[in-house]
Amino acid sequence: MGIYIDTCVLPRAHLEAGRFYRELFGRSLGFELLMMFDLKNFEDDLKQNLDLFSSGPLLFHEPVWGVEHTSPRGSAAWEESMRHLRLTQKYARILRPPFMVFHLNNGQVPPEKKDAMLQNALRSLEETQDMFPDTTLLTENTGILTEGTQLLDQREFTSLCLSRQLPVLIDVGHANANGWDLRKLVRDLSKLIGGFHLHNNDGIGDRHNRLRDGLLDFELLIPFLDLVAPGVPRVIEYTRPAFHGKPLAEDIEYLMKLTRNKSMKKEERT
Numbered sequence: 051m052g053i054y055i056d057t058c059v060l061p062r063a064h065l066e067a068g069r070f071y072r073e074l075f076g077r078s079l080g081f082e083l084l085m086m087f088d089l090k091n092f093e094d095d096l097k098q099n100l101d102l103f104s105s106g107p108l109l110f111h112e113p114v115w116g117v118e119h120t121s122p123r124g125s126a127a128w129e130e131s132m133r134h135l136r137l138t139q140k141y142a143r144i145l146r147p148p149f150m151v152f153h154l155n156n157g158q159v160p161p162e163k164k165d166a167m168l169q170n171a172l173r174s175l176e177e178t179q180d181m182f183p184d185t186t187l188l189t190e191n192t193g194i195l196t197e198g199t200q201l202l203d204q205r206e207f208t209s210l211c212l213s214r215q216l217p218v219l220i221d222v223g224h225a226n227a228n229g230w231d232l233r234k235l236v237r238d239l240s241k242l243i244g245g246f247h248l249h250n251n252d253g254i255g256d257r258h259n260r261l262r263d264g265l266l267d268f269e270l271l272i273p274f275l276d277l278v279a280p281g282v283p284r285v286i287e288y289t290r291p292a293f294h295g296k297p298l299a300e301d302i303e304y305l306m307k308l309t310r311n312k313s314m315k316k317e318e319r320t
Contacts, residue, residue: 052080052281052282052283052284052309053075053080053284053286053302053305053306054080054081054107054109054245054284054285054286055071055079055080055285055288055298055302056082056111056286057083057084058287058288059286059288059290059291059294060291060294061291062291063086063090063091063092065095065098065099066095067294068099068102069102070299072102072105072106074299074302075302077105078106078107079106079107079302080106080108080109080283081102081103081107082108082110082111082151082285083103083108083110083111083147084111084114085111085112085113085141086113086115087113087116087133087134087137087138088115088116088134093137096141104145107283108145108147108148109147109149109150109245109283110138110142110145110147110150110151110185111150111151112134112135112138112150112152112178113138116130116133116134117130117131117135117156118131118155119152119153119156119170119171119174119175120155120167120201121170123170123173131174135181136181139181142182142185146184146185149186149188149217149244149283150182150185150186150187151187151190151219152178152188152189152190153190153192154171154172154190154192154201155167155171155193155199156192156199157199158198158199159193159199159201167201171201175187175189175216186217188218188219188244188245189216189217189218189219190219190220190247191218191220191221191224191225191235192224193224194224194228194256195227195228196227197256203228203230204228204230204235208235208238211239211242212239212242217242217244218239218242218243218244219243219244219245219246220236220239220243220245220246220247221246221247221287222246222247222248222249223247223248223249223251223257223259223266224247224256226251226253226264226265226266227252227253227254227255227256232271233274236274236275236278236279237278243279243282245283245285246275246282246283247287248261248285248286248287249261249286249287250262250263250265250266250268251264251265251266252265253265258287258288258290260288260293260297260301261301261304261305262301268304268305269308272305272308272309273308284305284309286302
């Protein structure tokens with residue numbers, strides 16, 4: 051299927067809710083397991099649902115809340131980041147995800163601190179990869195310009211990934227909100243792409259709307275992604291539990307339909 055859902059959409063600390071989708075769509079549906087150790091009961095919840103995540107395709111998403119890779123080594127923020135990463139490492143050894151999504155930064159980027167923050171993040175990227183030797187880190191285009199959290203613009207992000215040959219995950223919603231040329235981004239990084247985050251927005255804020263609620267036209271976008279970067283995971287990344295259940299199930303079916311239509315058109319040409 052090649053379709054995944056991010057667990058952030060599930061009711062908080064209720065990972066068992068993911069069984070609803072596995073029952074509907076079978077074991078070919080994948081999960082992107084977002085580590086949320088900031089939640090009091092998350093680890094106990096994860097332990098009780100290991101079988102769910104070991105029974106089908108799986109990606110990890112490193113923790114977002116509690117991790118800031120731009121923080122100086124030895125600082126309180128760095129220590130907190132390491133605590134979350136060590137907990138993630140514990141479950142990577144159990145579940146053995148082939149890929150994990152990595153954010154260069156999560157917080158604000160004062161212009162005068164940008165260079166130092168980037169160097170801290172790149173050092174952390176190398177150290178995190180060492181912590182997860184059997185998992186490929188996928189560097190995501192993170193940050194929103196209007197929120198002051200964009201560390202790299204499109205040119206800088208592309209140049210960095212190409213120069214260092216960094217495997218990447220393209221978040222189409224972030225690209226759209228920042229006014230990036232999404233098609234150029236995908237073409238330029240096509241050989242490095244290991245996945246996509248799919249959600250929509252108004253071209254300004256990072257709302258993580260449903261696929262058909264925003265400026266992105268997925269009926270045009272999905273065939274393009276399939277052509278330029280075929281076979282890599284497409285992760286529906288919703289952050290609001292209000293979309294859990296029927297809304298997300300409808301959007302999985304919609305994405306499956308777009309993928310089938312693309313396959314049928316290809317067969318017709320041959």
